[in-house]
Each structure stands twice: as structure tokens, then as C-alpha cells.
Amino acid sequence: MLSETLVFRLPDSGLSASANRYGPAKDAISNDAGVTLVFAHCSSAHKELWEPTISRLFDLCAASNTLSPQWRIREAWSLDAQSHGDSAIINHLALADRQALSIREYASMLNFFVTSKFVDGKDIIVVxxxxxTSAWTIACADTTIPRLRALIFVEPVMVVPPIPDGDPRIMAGDTNVIGVLARSEGWDSYASLRRMFKKRYPWKVWDERVLQAHLKHGFVEVTGSAAHRGRVMPKCLKTQEVGFYYADDHVLAGKLVEKLCALYPVHSVFGERPEMVSLESRKLICDVNEGRVMASLSVVPRCGHLAVQENPDGVAEAIFKIISSSSSGTLGKRSLAMAHL
Known part of the structure; x- marks a missing residue:
């Protein structure tokens, strides 16, 4: 798999975003007629965590003799939110005087990208x-994107109504905020950070390739600050990370799901273990009686909410099945998937 990194500036905020573009290996057959995949990461993550999944997708595509040319993967992009990953390093001075960036601001960057020169004239699938998933919902529900073929949501977390007092979906976000702000400011070395990851949940159950990517791309050794010099720190500061846990924008996304499903095919993929997204929340997100009609539903084995980190190959296979079924004009049975949610 080949890759290159690009940085683009957002005209509304003046912030920048870092993106990786991936293509098949040099000896692979090029396919200019195929689809472009655009990946966005979860809270506290970064664009490189998608790499094992993207690599597996290229392998599956290369091995397939049934995909039609227009559904083969021509390229994939993975984006860093403005406050995460390499984007956080680029924007560190601008972010110093800003409150935590929100999901809505993440959505603004995603909307800019899928309507930009980078994907102009290309058929795209966003993941x-x-x-x-909330950011993509806000980014696309009020925008006509003629060549957007589908949205694929892995463990979607938008908060759809009804929302009673003490809703566990909102309480989970509040708990995350408390936990993040109480977290250590850094580690003495990458070795000590890795030891901690190998002992503690959720990192200890992550796929080794994802863990290695997280260590390499999610952290930086501080050189300029006297207070933290020599410490290994997350690229995304915890004071910025918490912005993605606040409920308001996830509630907004929940109100837009019906509209999104009416505009584009929306596919939901869940981990086998219901964790952050309970069984009841899954049913609410996929409630056809409320207009939230998913084009397909699927379940990835051997993982929970952090499916991309725990079973990247399984996530890739779920995405590939969606692309394959779209190519052949047949989708998996919704009723069977619902029975396993």
C-alpha cells in the first residue's frame, strides 16, 4: 500500500487538517473508475489507526474477481480532526487560546473535504x-453531494430521540469527560507508555498493528516546553479531546439521521459486544418506524465499541461486503442483522 501526506487549510476557521492518501501497491492494477473511500477517526484517535483496515481492504479488492470496475477501490483518504493527530501539532498555537473543538467543527472540516478539489469528480464512500459518525451525519445531512455513494458507520453514537432524563448515552459522554481530564499528563518514555497499554483495558485487547500505529503516530516527545520536556505526550491534548464527548452535537446528529437516510444509503456496522452503544441504542438508531432506514446492518465478531482498534480485519471485511453487495445490487438481510444486534 502506497501513501502520501497532505495538509489543507480550512477557510472558515483558519485551522489546518492533515490527511493521508493511500493507494494500492505499485504492482496492482490501477482503476480510475472506482470509488474513493474517505475515513474519519473516533475521539482521542488519529488517521493512522485506520491503516490496517485500509490495507486489508486493498487486499480484498485485489483478490476479488466479482467487483465491477466502478465499485473497486481506486484510493482511500484518512483525515485527522483539527485537534487530533498531526493536525493538533500543526494547529498547536492556534488551539492554545481556543476552547475544545466540537463535533460540529469536525463536521465542518469533513464537509469541506468531500466538496473539495481532492475528491472532485470522484465517486466517494465515507466511513x-x-x-x-455524528460528525459525518452533520457534515452530509444538509449538503447535496452528487457523487456520494454511501456512508458506512462503525459503532454510530448519535443520540436519537427519545432522550429521557439521565439517559445512559449522555451519561457515558459525561463519564468520558471526567476520565480524560483526570488522566496522566504524560509518560517518561515510549517504553513505559507501551507497558501501560499492554496491561490496561482497552489497549491490552487492541490488534498489535493498531497499537504500534497508535504509539508511533498518536504521541510526541516534548522538546520545547520546560514543564514537560522529555515527556511523551498525546498529540491531542486532553483539554481538546473532551470536546468530542459533549452531548449536544451528538443529539443534533440524532435529529438528522432520518434526513441523512432519505438522501443517501447509510450502512451501520456494530461490534459483537454492546458497550458504548447498548442494544437499545442500536435499535433506536436503526428504527425504520422513525425513518432511520439503514441500507444494511452488520456485526463484526470479536470486538466491542472500539472495533477498528480490536478487529481491523473484521471491520475491513464488513466494509468490503457492503461494497461487494452494492456492486452486485444485493444487500445482506436487514432482519437477520437486527436479530444479532
Missing amino acids: GHSAS
Whole structure:
């Protein structure tokens, strides 16, 4: 798999975003007629966490002799939110005086990208995980994107009505805010950080490739700050990370799901273990009686909410099945998937 990194500036905020563009290996057959996949990450993550999934997708595509040319993957993009990953390093001075960026601001960046020169004239499929599913919903529900073929949501977290007092979906976000703000400011070395990850949940159950990517791309050794010099710190500061856990924008996304499903095919993919998104929340998100009609539903085995981190190959296979069924004009049975949610 080949890759290159680009940085683009957002005209509304003046912030920048970092993006990786991936293509098949040099010896693979090029396909200019195929689809472009655009990936967005979850809270506290970064664009490189998608790499094992993207690599597996290229392999599956190359091995297939049934995909029609227009549904083969021509390229994939993975984007860093403005406050996460390499974007956070680029924007560190501008972010110093800003409150935590919101899901709505994440959505603004995603909307800019899918209507930009980078994908102009290309058929696209967007893929989100957890918090970015709400961002994609806000980004696309009020925009006509003629060549947007589908949205694929892995463990979607938008909060759809009804929302009673003490709703566990909102309480989970509040709990995350408390936990993040109480977290350590950094580690003495990458070795000590890795040891901590190997002992603690959820990192200890992550796929080794994803864990290695997280260590390499999610952290930076501080050189300029006297207070933290020599410490290994997350690229995304915890004071910025918490912005993606606040409920308001996830509630907004929940109100827009019906509209989104009426505009585009929306596919939901869930982890086998119901964690952040309970069984009841899954049923609400996919409630056809409220107009939230998913084009397909699927379940990835051997993982929970952090499906991309725990079973990237399984997530890739679920995405590939969606692309394959779209190519052949047949989708998996919704009723069977619902029975396993």
C-alpha cells in the first residue's frame, strides 16, 4: 500500500487538517473508475489507526474477481480532526487560546473535504467510527453531494430521540469527560507508555498493528516546553479531546439521521459486544418506524465499541461486503442483522 501526506487549510476557521492518501501497491492494477473511500477517526484517535483496515481492504479488492470496475477501490483518504493527530501539532498555537473543538467543527472540516478539489469528480464512500459518525451525519445531512455513494458507520453514537432524563448515552459522554481530564499528563518514555497499554483495558485487547500505529503516530516527545520536556505526550491534548464527548452535537446528529437516510444509503456496522452503544441504542438508531432506514446492518465478531482498534480485519471485511453487495445490487438481510444486534 502506497501513501502520501497532505495538509489543507480550512477557510472558515483558519485551522489546518492533515490527511493521508493511500493507494494500492505499485504492482496492482490501477482503476480510475472506482470509488474513493474517505475515513474519519473516533475521539482521542488519529488517521493512522485506520491503516490496517485500509490495507486489508486493498487486499480484498485485489483478490476479488466479482467487483465491477466502478465499485473497486481506486484510493482511500484518512483525515485527522483539527485537534487530533498531526493536525493538533500543526494547529498547536492556534488551539492554545481556543476552547475544545466540537463535533460540529469536525463536521465542518469533513464537509469541506468531500466538496473539495481532492475528491472532485470522484465517486466517494465515507466511513466513520464512533464520534466521527455524528460528525459525518452533520457534515452530509444538509449538503447535496452528487457523487456520494454511501456512508458506512462503525459503532454510530448519535443520540436519537427519545432522550429521557439521565439517559445512559449522555451519561457515558459525561463519564468520558471526567476520565480524560483526570488522566496522566504524560509518560517518561515510549517504553513505559507501551507497558501501560499492554496491561490496561482497552489497549491490552487492541490488534498489535493498531497499537504500534497508535504509539508511533498518536504521541510526541516534548522538546520545547520546560514543564514537560522529555515527556511523551498525546498529540491531542486532553483539554481538546473532551470536546468530542459533549452531548449536544451528538443529539443534533440524532435529529438528522432520518434526513441523512432519505438522501443517501447509510450502512451501520456494530461490534459483537454492546458497550458504548447498548442494544437499545442500536435499535433506536436503526428504527425504520422513525425513518432511520439503514441500507444494511452488520456485526463484526470479536470486538466491542472500539472495533477498528480490536478487529481491523473484521471491520475491513464488513466494509468490503457492503461494497461487494452494492456492486452486485444485493444487500445482506436487514432482519437477520437486527436479530444479532
